[in-house]
Amino acid sequence: MALFFLSRPSDLPLARDPSARFLVWITALMVFLATLALAGAMMVSEMAQRWDSGLAGGLTVQIAPLPGGAAAPLDERVEAALTVLRSSPGVKTARALTSADTARLLEPWLGPEAADPLLPMPRLIDVTTDGPVDVPGLAQHLKSAAPGAILDDHAVWLADLRSFTGAVHLAALGLVGLIGGAGVMSVIFSVRAGLAIHRHVVELLHLMGATDRYIARQFERHVVGLSLRGGMVGLALALATLAGVHHASRGLRASLLPDLTLAPWQWAALALVPLAAALLALATARWTVLRRLESLP
């Protein structure tokens, strides 16, 4: 498409304008930023969803090893807690994690030493729910049945997490909007400069009977060609950056970061960013030119 646009002879020597190169680079920069912001928004919402489906409808009970051996052995307390949980309304399943499971969970933070049997490890009980649970009541119950038991209700920090990721998501989309706005302004600026530089040619074409659309098309073609070129550069840079970040995140031993991967449709959506930029540029150029030409007789 770019080639088609560029190969047609133009009545206006726009390609030689100083603003032409400016527009290519500004579009490259904007597409780069918009693509990254969009990718960020997608990753954040993906991440939130994964946490959501992983944690929602679940509780965790942690039973700490108590020093001094005043209480019953850890295994007994775990059994007591399981009994309480399984008889509580709203609890679907309750499963105690083995020490090996726990060690594996902690490995990213503590390294292979997490499996050291001398390390005082708490025991974890993974609880899934299928109805409303009286969280404070259950916590009380657990504490008396199994001293050292702490009930962790994910709902609180899940809600925090949701509002946080929601805010990040909104901010990223807002950023995309701002970048689009700045892009529109650059196109307006560039087209106005072109109209001013080539005022005589524009007036001549007008007098020779060119329709406003014919003149606008000259600018549209020019601007679309430039923004596609810039957009491709910006997209390539953004994809390279994403690939780099992805690579780096995989290299981290402790996978604190969520998986920075996108679904195929999301990659496709990102690849459409330069196209969207070109369409926006086209519409802006048309609007700018048509509005200016209204002042000619």
Added chain:
Amino acid sequence: MIRFENVGLRYGIESEVLRDISFTLTPGSFHFMTGASGAGKSSLLKLMYLAHRPSRGLITLFGRDMARVTRPELPELRRQIGVVFQDFALLDHLSALDNVALPLRMAGASDADMVEHCTEILRWVGLGSHLHAKPSTLSGGQQQRVAIARSVINRPRLLLADEPTGNVDDGIGMRLLYLFEELHKLGTTVVIATHNEALIRRFNHPHLHLDNGRLHVVPAQPARGG
């Protein structure tokens, strides 16, 4: 074809450059326009090719009352008018051929047609060996001939030329006038503003004579004997 009734034109707040202009050009007529420098020849032509709206009065063009023509209708009317501008108004970045092709391109002609027609007409005005030259590399007279070729390429119904022979010697001037005569014979209405007395005498046509912003129509001289 064209009818002016009590037309006046002023630029800004200055006094009128054209006053009470009234005349009628019948279809297929041929007129010279004369008058001293600054008399308003270019201004009157600008009114005719719709570059200005009159400050007052009535202009009828191709049977349309121009006061009632809407803006979207103007390009179609303008495309039926061929104009040779006093300063040629060629596009510097386009070759002679592309300059001449401009009106055809606006009308959406195919590339092959354009090249053929434009080459033919440029040969006719003696520029067959300068088809791909940029205007800046052509002499004043050559540029003028490109401008003339462009004005006639789409067989306009009305041809307006502002000093079309100002930069060429009498031989070429004569040749260009014959080109206008050809178009005239094909039915085009022609108005040529000129100072060139030799041409005016050679081609016997009525004058629109401008004097101090007013217009007098001077009929063609009766054919001289001998």
